[in-house]
Amino acid sequence: MLERIAAELEAKLTLVCASEAALVAALRAGELELAAGAFDGDSPWLEKVGSTLPYSRHSGRLLLTPPGENRWLMRLDQLIVAGSR
Amino acid sequence: MSRLTPPVSYPASFVDAERRAKRIAAYSIVYVVSTIVVMGLAAGNSQAMKTVWFDDILGLIPPVSFLIGAVVAKRRATPEHPYGFLRAPMIGHLANALALIGFGIMLFAEAVTTLLEATPPSIGGTVVLGEVIWGGWVMLAALAYSIIPMAVFGRLKERAALPIHDRALYADAAMAKADWLSGGAAVLGVLGVGMGFWWADATAALVVALDILHDGVGQIRGAVSRLIGAKPRTVGRDSEDALVDALARELSALDWVESAEVRLREEGHVLFGEACVVARDTAELPRRIAHARELIRERHWRMHDLTITVADR
Numbered sequence: 001m002l003e004r005i006a007a008e009l010e011a012k013l014t015l016v017c018a019s020e021a022a023l024v025a026a027l028r029a030g031e032l033e034l035a036a037g038a039f040d041g042d043s044p045w046l047e048k049v050g051s052t053l054p055y056s057r058h059s060g061r062l063l064l065t066p067p068g069e070n071r072w073l074m075r076l077d078q079l080i081v082a083g084s085r
Numbered sequence: 086m087s088r089l090t091p092p093v094s095y096p097a098s099f100v101d102a103e104r105r106a107k108r109i110a111a112y113s114i115v116y117v118v119s120t121i122v123v124m125g126l127a128a129g130n131s132q133a134m135k136t137v138w139f140d141d142i143l144g145l146i147p148p149v150s151f152l153i154g155a156v157v158a159k160r161r162a163t164p165e166h167p168y169g170f171l172r173a174p175m176i177g178h179l180a181n182a183l184a185l186i187g188f189g190i191m192l193f194a195e196a197v198t199t200l201l202e203a204t205p206p207s208i209g210g211t212v213v214l215g216e217v218i219w220g221g222w223v224m225l226a227a228l229a230y231s232i233i234p235m236a237v238f239g240r241l242k243e244r245a246a247l248p249i250h251d252r253a254l255y256a257d258a259a260m261a262k263a264d265w266l267s268g269g270a271a272v273l274g275v276l277g278v279g280m281g282f283w284w285a286d287a288t289a290a291l292v293v294a295l296d297i298l299h300d301g302v303g304q305i306r307g308a309v310s311r312l313i314g315a316k317p318r319t320v321g322r323d324s325e326d327a328l329v330d331a332l333a334r335e336l337s338a339l340d341w342v343e344s345a346e347v348r349l350r351e352e353g354h355v356l357f358g359e360a361c362v363v364a365r366d367t368a369e370l371p372r373r374i375a376h377a378r379e380l381i382r383e384r385h386w387r388m389h390d391l392t393i394t395v396a397d398r
Contacts, residue, residue: 070279
């Protein structure tokens with residue numbers, strides 16, 4: 001999923017592993033562009049950061065984005081929906 | 086035996102205007118209930134949606150209390166309530182003023198919290214008919230559904246309140262205005278978020294909240310003054326009711342009266358009070374007083390209960 005997005009954007013993918021709390025803090029600090037994990041529509045983190053549409057229909061999982069980066073979020077949502085067709 | 090206030094004989098123009106006002110209020114209740122149901126079905130349990138929901142339920146108070154006040158005011162006086170129930174709309178006015186203040190406080194608190202937390206809102210895409218569109222557009226459409234009818238209701242209610250001198254309905258109009266103004270602030274907010282100004286939403290809400298609080302304080306002050314028996318004032322334009330001076334003038338113009346002073350207070354839609362006249366000629370006083378009362382009632386239907394006392398010169 002992430003590789004496909006990176007390829008679409010012609011971006012280099014750099015992965016970091018951390019706990020949910022650390023990922024959210026990094027998103028808020030602007031250190032990360034995107035976070036993936038066991039996040040779905042009920043995640044308590046959604047109030048703190050942005051979230052994409054679900055990329056997997058059966059698990060309802062979604063990606064987290066830095067708060068207020070609406071253009072980036074919109075681009076991701078378009079890629080996710082295009083990819084699910 | 087207790088002496089009971091006779092029922093008010095409302096002129097046809099009042100009856101028509103009040104019927105129309107009641108219809109507007111009833112339609113607005115149906116509309117607000119419909120938005121509550123739609124929101125309830127669409128919203129799930131997000132916190133933001135719950136707040137909107139609570140605002141809507143608060144918005145039900147003013148039209149309901151106007152209708153209750155209008156109905157109760159028509160009840161006849163009883164030995165237990167010799168002055169009748171004419172002040173019911175004034176209680177409605179106070180309730181509505183409090184609802185307005187409550188709305189203002191909630192909006193204010195929310196805006197300040199949002200600004201202090203400084204978390205830029207994220208609005209992403211949403212799928213409509215298979216296409217990804219920006220979620221902000223959907224929000225704007227939903228806001229338009231709530232703003233436009235509320236603005237229309239607010240205007241109609243304001244106009245309907247004036248001819249029937251109903252302060253509860255006038256405060257209801259102020260609430261409708263508060264509602265659509267806060268919706269308008271949300272529109273600016275959503276557009277602002279779209280353009281990258283994350284604080285636009287809360288700042289617009291803060292400005293509107295201050296306006297609502299200002300309006301609400303004025304309404305509460307007005308409602309309490311009326312209940313405490315302040316000098317009558319016109320609804321809406323809030324100038325002194327011309328009836329007070331007109332009455333003193335008309336009584337003074339009677340041939341047996343040398344001078345007259347009046348003291349009036351509002352009893353809902355009508356006025357009660359006393360006139361103290363200095364008589365030039367005290368012959369046949371009971372007949373003359375009855376005649377003067379009759380004359381005043383014919384000229385001013387709102388001057389429902391005028392007690393005339395006579396002083397020696």
